[in-house]
Amino acid sequence: MLATLPGLTENDNLPLINARPARITAPSENFKHMSQLKKSFHIKSRDFIRAGEASINIQNLLKSMDFDPSLIRRVAICGYESEMNVVMHGGDGTLSIEVDSDRLILEITDDGPGIEDIDLAMQAGYSTANDDHREMGFGAGMGLPNMKKNSDRIQVDSKKDDGTLVRMIFFIPEKGETD
Amino acid sequence: MLVKDLVEKFDLAVTGGKSGLDREVTEGYCGDLLSEVMGNAPAGCAWMTVQGHQNIVAVAVLREMAAIVITGGQIPDAETIQKADQEGIPILQWPDSSFSLAGRLFSAGVGNPASE
Numbered sequence: 001m002l003a004t005l006p007g008l009t010e011n012d013n014l015p016l017i018n019a020r021p022a023r024i025t026a027p028s029e030n031f032k033h034m035s036q037l038k039k040s041f042h043i044k045s046r047d048f049i050r051a052g053e054a055s056i057n058i059q060n061l062l063k064s065m066d067f068d069p070s071l072i073r074r075v076a077i078c079g080y081e082s083e084m085n086v087v088m089h090g091g092d093g094t095l096s097i098e099v100d101s102d103r104l105i106l107e108i109t110d111d112g113p114g115i116e117d118i119d120l121a122m123q124a125g126y127s128t129a130n131d132d133h134r135e136m137g138f139g140a141g142m143g144l145p146n147m148k149k150n151s152d153r154i155q156v157d158s159k160k161d162d163g164t165l166v167r168m169i170f171f172i173p174e175k176g177e178t179d
Numbered sequence: 180m181l182v183k184d185l186v187e188k189f190d191l192a193v194t195g196g197k198s199g200l201d202r203e204v205t206e207g208y209c210g211d212l213l214s215e216v217m218g219n220a221p222a223g224c225a226w227m228t229v230q231g232h233q234n235i236v237a238v239a240v241l242r243e244m245a246a247i248v249i250t251g252g253q254i255p256d257a258e259t260i261q262k263a264d265q266e267g268i269p270i271l272q273w274p275d276s277s278f279s280l281a282g283r284l285f286s287a288g289v290g291n292p293a294s295e
């Protein structure tokens with residue numbers, strides 16, 4: 001129900017309501033990014049074979065939408081690091097990308113063991129990776145720092161035994177603006 | 180320089196991703212720690228690494244690399260080759276160290292501003 005706007009009587013509201021369809025017609029080319037879109041991918045814990053596929057899908061999606069290459073590169077880095085963290089340290093989870101009018105939102109959740117000390121985990125070089133992971137070149141403790149460096153905002157929510165959520169926001173640069 | 184020129188010039192073995200041999204190599208990068216490479220490798224690079232497991236392919240795709248060169252006589256896993264074929268990322272092999280190939284690439288003008 002539309003509330004009565006100040007200064008308008010009940011009747012004066014009618015034309016406003018009738019005018020609504022005109023404002024919700026398809027967005028013009030310029031506002032292509034206004035159209036909201038969200039895609040989610042299942043990430044399986046310990047599945048090194050498929051690790052990275054969701055991020056490659058997201059990269060291709062963003063390319064097909066003509067986003068700035070350096071923005072896509074940053075999202076790709078963050079996607080990969082978050083997928084690998086779920087595969088190596090987390091439980092089963094979901095990686096999602098949301099395209100909003102002025103930002104991209106990359107979010108990963110998993111139902112694994114959680115992070116006991118988030119500040120420590122965010123420090124470059126800190127890692128609980130095991131010897132097998134290290135032999136494969138993982139465990140530099142650079143994943144979360146890479147995610148922080150390459151996103152505009154990062155939020156990490158986790159508790160021991162209660163899963164992990166990492167949400168990253170990337171502001172979409174104005175046309176002609178590079179970073 | 181295209182990947183196939185690099186293959187010819189340095190007599191590298193091509194073990195996967197043959198459909199990507201026409202990609203252009205503009206840079207080089209050496210690294211074996213995946214997060215370090217993910218954070219720092221330039222687009223269009225030939226990436227020299229001793230890692231041969233399947234996760235290197237996603238790194239190369241996401242960083243938009245030209246090719247992966249597995250060095251030190253290491254052998255890529257079968258899954259690595261399969262993924263590389265799927266993504267069109269050439270997997271090359273070099274029997275000696277990353278250093279020795281990087282030196283040759285640099286002298287040949289790859290990632291070397293003085294050569295331009």
Ligand SMILES: Nc1ncnc2c1ncn2[C@@H]1O[C@H](COP(=O)(O)OP(=O)(O)OP(=O)(O)O)[C@@H](O)[C@H]1O
Pocket residue numbers: 081085086088089090091110112113114115121122126127128129137138139140141142143144145164213214215
């Ligand atoms: N989803 C997760 N669930 C549980 N623990 C996590 C999760 N993500 C990160 N961690 C913890 O945070 C630490 C630091 O993560 P970070 O990604 O920075 O480094 P790493 O994964 O150990 O190594 P690298 O990413 O360089 O290969 C991990 O070693 C792990 O202890």
Ligand SMILES: [Mg+2]
Pocket residue numbers: 081084085142143144214
């Ligand atoms: Mg990590």
